[in-house]
Amino acid sequence: MTGSGYLISILIMAAVTILLRAIPFLLFGGKRRPPALITHLSSLLPYAVMMMLVVYCLRNLSFTSAAGFVPELICTVLVVLLHLWKHNVILSIVSGTVVYMLLVQMVFV
Amino acid sequence: MTKQSSETTKDKGLIMRAFMKSLPVMAGYLVLGIGFGMLAYSRGLGIWPPLLMSVIIYAGSLQYVAIDLLTGGTGFLATALTAAAVNARHLLYGLSMLDKYKNAGRKKPYLIFSLTDETYSLLVGNAPDKRNCRPAFYFWVSLFNQLYWVSGSLLGVLAGHFLPINTKGIEFSLTALFIAVAVDQWTSAEKHWPAIAGGICSILCRLIFGPDSFLIPSMITIVILLSAPDVTRRLRSRKAGSAADSHRKGGSSS
Numbered sequence: 064m065t066g067s068g069y070l071i072s073i074l075i076m077a078a079v080t081i082l083l084r085a086i087p088f089l090l091f092g093g094k095r096r097p098p099a100l101i102t103h104l105s106s107l108l109p110y111a112v113m114m115m116l117v118v119y120c121l122r123n124l125s126f127t128s129a130a131g132f133v134p135e136l137i138c139t140v141l142v143v144l145l146h147l148w149k150h151n152v153i154l155s156i157v158s159g160t161v162v163y164m165l166l167v168q169m170v171f172v
Numbered sequence: 173m174t175k176q177s178s179e180t181t182k183d184k185g186l187i188m189r190a191f192m193k194s195l196p197v198m199a200g201y202l203v204l205g206i207g208f209g210m211l212a213y214s215r216g217l218g219i220w221p222p223l224l225m226s227v228i229i230y231a232g233s234l235q236y237v238a239i240d241l242l243t244g245g246t247g248f249l250a251t252a253l254t255a256a257a258v259n260a261r262h263l264l265y266g267l268s269m270l271d272k273y274k275n276a277g278r279k280k281p282y283l284i285f286s287l288t289d290e291t292y293s294l295l296v297g298n299a300p301d302k303r304n305c306r307p308a309f310y311f312w313v314s315l316f317n318q319l320y321w322v323s324g325s326l327l328g329v330l331a332g333h334f335l336p337i338n339t340k341g342i343e344f345s346l347t348a349l350f351i352a353v354a355v356d357q358w359t360s361a362e363k364h365w366p367a368i369a370g371g372i373c374s375i376l377c378r379l380i381f382g383p384d385s386f387l388i389p390s391m392i393t394i395v396i397l398l399s400a401p402d403v404t405r406r407l408r409s410r411k412a413g414s415a416a417d418s419h420r421k422g423g424s425s426s
Contacts, residue, residue, distance in 0.1 A: 069221045069242055072251050076238055077228040079255040080262065084287050087266030088273070088280075097267055103402045104395065105264040110361055111370025111394045112261045113354045115387070116233060118374035119258070120347035122383040134341075142348045146355045153199045159348035160207070164341035 130171035138163040189304060190312030197290045198320045200349070204232050205324015206331065207345040211236070213332030214339045215243050226325040230318055231288060234258045236346045257387035265292040276307035283307065286314040288321075289353075369397045 091097050097105075121139070125131035142159040149155070205226065212222035217239065225235045237258055241251050265287050272295065273283050291314050303309070331337065358367060373393045377386040 068245075069217070070224075071248065072242055072246070073221060073225055073229065073238070075248055075252050076225075076234060076241075076255040079252050080229055080231050080234060080259050081285055083256065083259050083262045084266055085284050086263055087270060088284055091267070091270055092274075097270075100399060100402055101267065104398055105267045107363075107366040107398045108264055108394070109261060110357050110364075110366040111373070111398060112391075113350060113357055114367050114370035115374040115390050115394065116258075116350045117347065117354055118371065118378060118390075119237075119387060120350060122378055122386070135344075135347075138344060138348070139351060142351045143355055146352045147359070150356070152349070152352050152356075153203060155352040156200070156203055156345050156348040159351070160342060160345040163344035163348075164338075167341040168338055 130167075134163055134166040134171050137166065186303070186306075186309055187312050189301070190309050191316055193294060193304070193309075194313050194316035194320070197294060197317050200290065201232075201317060201320035202324040202327070204345055204349060205321050205326075206328035207342045208232065208235055208239075209325040209328020209330075210332040210337070210339045211328075211342050212239050212325075213329045215239055217242060219329055219333075222325055222329055223322070226318075226322045230286060230321060231259055231262075232321070233289075233346060233350075236343060253388060257391055260391055261289075262287065265289075265296075268292075268296055272305075272310065273307065276310070279307050279311040283310055283314055286318055288317065291317050366398055370394050373397060 087097075121135055124135055138159045141162060142155050145158055146152075146155040208226070209222050212225075212235075213219070221242065222235075225238060229235055229238070234255055237254060238251075240246075241254060246254070266284065269283075269287065269292070273280055276283050294313055294317075295310055332339065354367065358364065361367065374386070374390045377390040377393065380386070381389050
């Protein structure tokens, strides 16, 4: 992709993102209140969407070889346990990432 | 000019309080920003595209995904759809901030633009300090957060340029962030079925639609599943009403 291709793609993503962030204010900025179904959804969706994003990050797992899923499995379990134990986001991210980098660079090459 | 300078002197304590409030996000954004900058640079995106993204897109998860989209030569429509799927949750953040941002005036466009996951998590609760329940405070917290993000991205690009580090695997920082947030949500949630439904829908859609096009189907099935209890409850109450109606009618005709 060329430089102008990059630029157009980035502008498109910026436009989509700001539109998503602005839509609630454009629709319900005045006195109009969001309908009940929307408020119901907005209280439950964050839980489901976060799981979707985790699955999205792990979308390229493959079970044909150990290298295709063992590093992810180990580090996912590590982050979950570490986070349940310490509740420290930075500690969880840095430990998980460093262990993952070591595993994919040195063990499961 | 005089008005502006008097505003700044008056706001000194406010900026400091906003800075303190933003500190928890600082480390996270620096780490994730550095990871993003290094990964983008090592994939050959150069210097300005990652920095431009951090300034005008300002959405961590999408920017990580964007590295794949840009280097993979993804079409513009697919790029837009993927951006919408990855960032659809931002629709919800605005809904909870409608009242807080209502009287923000000139600051409102930036407040809306900069409403990221982390900024939302800092500002959505009610501050015990009433002086902090002001658009100016929200504005400075949002601005500090974006400064961390842009600085992190810049540091990452520079590190990628000057330090010959093997960045393979650094993309797991985003995975780890989402896992940590999911664990926090799980431990604080009253009901776990939305998270379970989200996980199962996404895994099934991933298996059916493949790794590159399962986000939109996942979003759709998740929205349908999560709306189901509310919709069926309302249908049932309506049906109960109409059943009582027809019963009454039936009763009168027989």
